[in-house]
């Protein structure tokens with residue numbers, strides 16, 4: 600089943616709209632992910648999840664946003680960040696275009712933690728601006744959230760080991776494109792557990808601190824990549840996908856009858 604909108608003609612997209620298929624917009628980032636992973640890590644992860652989820656729930660996937668909110672790592676070469684207002688405008692424009700074309704369910708599937716609160720704000724704004732004219736709903740979620748409990752149970756690192764470039768993301772890359780991961784470059788790299796985590800139960804507040812720079816020998820990692828493996832990665836991806844699929848089932852039970 601072809602799910603990528605970028606590989607479809609415009610009338611194939613028109614058919615998808617007529618069939619009331621959900622459209623998934625993956626939101627990624629271009630940023631440093633340690634000495635061992637490529638800068639498109641988050642974009643790849645959001646798009647990979649979007650495509651696999653779309654196959655399961657008969658949705659389509661819009662082209663991913665490769666630029667997100669990455670100011671945390673802007674001192675590291677290869678990081679390209681949008682400012683928050685511009686990022687929100689871009690997501691808003693993409694969402695508005697899809698709503699005006701007739702899509703009835705938009706899913707912002709996020710792969711870079713700092714984009715998450717902005718995606719929520721944009722989802723709210725799309726409803727506030729367009730709900731009198733168009734009949735639609737918008738869902739905003741980070742791909743690890745619905746399956747977080749299950750992913751947490753599969754981990755080897757302690758709480759704080761799965762922030763950024765740590766066990767979870769490294770396992771994801773090892774499971775899906777190991778040729779781009781350089782585990783040997785982690786030798787001697789100090790990557791301590793951090794005060795936050797993508798999937799562990801944490802205090803529900805966010806604290807913003809001074810950002811890391813390469814000249815303090817920071818590895819651009821928050822968490823512990825040493826515990827990563829392709830095997831756990833595969834199990835974590837399955838857990839994440841199952842969580843997302845159940846979420847869609849609740850929001851949009853009609854997808855099961857679709858071809």
Ligand SMILES: [Zn+2]
Pocket residue numbers: 632640641710711763764768
């Ligand atoms: Zn990441």
